[in-house]
Amino acid sequence: MKNIVLLLLTVLTAMATTAQQTPATDTAGNLQSVTVKAYEQNRQLKEVSGAINYIGKPQLERFNNTSLLPALNSTPGVHMEERSPGSFRLNIRGSTLRSPFGVRNIKIYWNGIPFTDPGGNTYLNQLSYYNLNSIEVIKGPAGSLYGAGTGGAVLLNSQPDTWTRGVDVGYIHGSYNLNNLNAQVRVGGDDNRNSFGFTHQTSDGYRDHTNMRRDVATWETSLKINDRQTLQASVLYGDLFYQTPGGLTKTEFQNNPRGTRPNADALKAAIYQQTFLAGLSHQYRISEQLDNQSVVYGAFSVIKNPTFRNYEKRTEPHFGGRTVFNWNQHWKGTHLKISAGAEAQKGFFNTKTFQNKAGNPDSVLTDDDINNWLYSVFAQASLRLPGNWSLDAGASFNQSSITITRLSVPSFVPVKRTYSNEWAPRVALSKKLIPELLVYASVAKGFSPPTTQEVLPSTSVISTGLNAERGVSYEAGIKSSWLQQRLYVEVNVFDYRLRNAIVQRRDASNADYFVNAGSTKQFGIESQAYYQLLPGRGGFVSAARLWVSHTWSQFEYNDFKQGSTDFSGKQLPSVAPHVVAAGLDITTRPGLYANLTWYYNDPIALNDANTEIASSYQLSGGRIGWRTRLAGGLAADFFAGADNLFDVRYSLGNDINAAAGRYYNAAAAANFYGGIILKYVK
Template identity: 85%
Template sequence: MKNTLLFVLTGLPAVHLTAQERPAPDTAVTLQTVTVKAYEQNRQLKEVSGAINYIGKPQLERFSNTSLLPALNTTPGVHMEERSPGSFRLNVRGSTLRSPFGVRNIKVYWNNIPFTDPGGNTYLNQLSYYNINSIEVIKGPAGSLYGAGTGGAVLLNSQPDQWTKGADAGYILGSYNLNSLYAQVRLGGEDNHNSFGYTHQTSDGYRDHTQTRRDVATWETQLRINERQSLQASVLYGDLYYQTPGGLTKTEYNNNPRGARPNADALKAGIYQQTFLAGLSHQYRITDKLDNNSVVYGAFSIIKNPTFRNYEKRTEPHFGGRTVFNWLHAFEATQLKLSWGAEAQRGFFNTKTFQNKQGNPDSVLTDDDINNWLYSVFAQASVQLPGNWNLDAGISFNKSSITITRLSVPSFVPVNRTYSNEWAPRVALSKKIIPQLLIYASVAKGFSPPTTQEVLPSTSVISTGLNPEQGINYEAGIKSSWLQQRLYVEVNVFDYRLKNAIVQRRDASNADYFVNAGSTKQFGIESQAYYQLLPGRHGFISGAKVWVSHTWSRFKYDEFKQGATDFSGKQLPSVAPHIVAAGLDLTTRPGIYANLTWYYSDPIALNDANTEKASAYQLSGGRLGWRTRLAKGLMADFFAGADNLFDVRYSLGNDINAAAGRYFNAAAGANYFGGIILKYNK
């Protein structure tokens, strides 16, 4: 394994074909065609001065078409985890340190709509695979334009680059009684069109007590008012249910990895989650140099969660908006782009906890009203200078507040905490040495207040004394393309110093709570490469591409003492020191294709003391298929594949610092899938 890592770090330090447009048959597409929206750049990925992972349709379609997880995990610096089917966590450079479940410390947008609620939580599991057409992951502090968050930002887009009238339908079946049905109808024309979609997915799961069901319905519409204005609306309703088997001890995991924690069935442990979201976006080209994009939204979530220790019910209505102005002007050999705007969100949450009586709410334990709000104002200047230099400088001001009123306690005085006066600047400088090589360096400050569920964790103890995280990230990298753009190589190095890091703890009843962990030192190297083996499009094989990605993380506590225990110098739990992913993609002129993937992870520390670790593991899988034209305008994709082909036992989504050593959530063994996708374009 050491020889493999040495090769990745020195000979071919970079990744795969994550950033490419969807190719037409027999068409070789290179990374350089990709335009990313991150930091309001709207520039080719190879020219953006930042560490951004782009995942387009080709990479999403390399797997089973049922989850975003495998595609995200082939990119460097990003690790998506699944504790049980439907329970996702997203780790960007160690951000899951404070996430027992869900997505925290990362700001997520869907079609420019803030998908992260004002309490700082993101229900990413509410989106189905088919609600995403492309993903941009901004790694490291992105607060200069995207508000508070030390982990980064994720921009999700559901719309293809070119809209076409027609319909899609698909059906997938697989191991553990997996069934997935998808349908979409697209009506209208280029200036006024509508898309209606529906997804239904069920599975019994690999472990006991891991059944899941997800139904998602969407309506998206776009109206071109005139040459300068357009409106876009996105509406989503999701209904999700999944069972939670609970973490296993090492003995339970070794004896029966498919088992559930005792009493999981009796207590009916699980998540019932319903979300409605509606957003309206207005694009307005005010002048030839000035434009504006504004969005307003409203959302409402209902979550019921019978657990091993209580029954929780949350209602979370919230609303908000975001506006961004862009002004572009050229001065001979210099080009200046100014971006500025604001974002605000307000939530009116209520959380009730009950005793769990065989999966039903019993007597009330706590009843809390939670009002939270946040706003951010931001500005950025991007200057393209003579000599192929580019300078980006941005800054934001952030303020947030949370007020908790415990209705179950008579004469309770509301508890309030305001996090304010937090500036989040970012400066990046890049230079194109030659047309094929860009170097860049950046420095950014991150700020992240505690989320609602960290201030009010499952212990039900109000923790307004928890302080925000703050940190500074120093980064440098190269982006390059060689051999007539057949080889793309990208490497970035970062050094992130975080203060008041928020970490998860669990008490004797396995309820989570959070503490500030002093400071951390997070040093890492992320690399990726993609090589197109065949320069032409002749012969039976029309395309052959190899790719590899590598993540090296040296994340340690700098100063962290809990009582008499000193964790200083210990490895941060939840982060593997080395992760490698590699693959081969083949396409043929008759439409037959193959996508092969290999993945390796180092051992992962499971607690702050590093006394327990999850074992290293290697995974292999692939997808074989045939894309063909059935009739005029009608394309079909027949495919089958396998994940974890050699039936490796591993834990994906470990419970960090778990009480009684219940760290392990076993992932599925060898599993298989097959399906058909029909696409009709009129």
């Protein structure tokens, strides 16, 4: 494979020296001009009265093209963690309190398909970088349209802004034997589009026992039935393997950050994960005022997980659907849009635990059938009034249920728990004070039942007594453009009060379990600014953009007692008080470009008592490259880059409340990468 790539590089370099050069695409486009789908708005980001982070292709392409993590971490209020290659957690305003691993308490959709299963878990690591072209992160309770959840919602879109027939091929090689090969093929025309993709990624990882491999194959098609109807299908198969080295104590982290927890190799601790998902979406413009979008899907996941405590096997088939009707009416300078619909999911899970004998299942410990379902009914009205006023009001009703039957216990009586909530509303009001200054305020109520793996955690103790958490978020913000739209500034302030917050804890064997905290106080300010340094493109530098984001989080337990221990007033673990990201993006007319990034993270509390604190850290990195057109419809992007350029030792993805002080998962030291992307457009 490497010899083929080297030969290809040689040929293309020779071609590039004789090819006519054209100006590179401006990757520093105005963030404010993008159109977002969040809350069924389909409006420009600067006009939506809500805290939404938009990450487009230019932001994704600033980094190494292998992970979503650095792009997400460049936006305020969001923190993605990687405990080892392939093991991700996503934190939106403190949502990882409930996540020893994986993504919980956040509803995620891929091309409109519910990617979060009915048990409340999301296998985000099953997607590759190349399965996405844009990301919208809705921060705070989004239940008015997206069902139960207090952390937020994420809308993932794989379709490019402009669809063209062609072929994309890319290869990346980096430190710790990182290899990433991607191929995308697009065929068809305007009425019948087909896209086929395949990504293969491997890495040895920075730490011992952190090998990973991910293969993802996709097929996406769009068929225009007539002028009113379009049928789309998205099919994904992912096969993921990664080793889990386990958390380190502070002494181990300081002395040998590349080490593992004892017996990680002997027990062959790892994750084997396979997922198949197929979704069918139908868009129907019923009339000039009314349209509908409906999606049905089916998915099946198989997970094998030899751990330090046991060997777990999970099979998780599930299916579901979502439908949304939108009605639009204009009269006398007023626009009313009403969105209403429903979403439902059903799962038939089975979880078996065995004794772990050198990485193989031994005698059965537990065998559980898990039947879960959920549904949500929602409606929202958006009213645009004269005088640049806007009012959005929506609400949903959500219900979910879980039934567990322990097959390994004779005559076991199934245990059932149903979670239902009162209406979960959201109201937002905005006003344009001047054409380029929007002021908004909102209040939203959230509701989040425990996930399947919180009701049945790694202790294997059935915890149907765990209650759903509820919270109310008050928020206000501004979105503004200045200097002939060269400067965009966005600031939002929120005060979020959560009751019955679900908090992760660990027992003496380091198995996770969950309890309800009394209440939390979560106050924060999130801000970001983008500035186009150059007003024109007449010189050597065609575009230059400076950007910065800042997150200030004052998150505390308001009332939380465990036995005789009172954690009230303590800082919520896993959340840094201050996080800053900044960068400079430069593009030149010959196609040379540079993306420089700096990141700062405050100290983080590692346990509820705040007796252990992870140190602050600063990271620097960058990517340089050359985008050029070659012969015919062929274009190339040659690039190289570095992450953690100054070799900072830090932990990314701490194990909160870990037993025996095993909090730390060391992140990679200074590492480098290089690659090539070839694009052929027919």
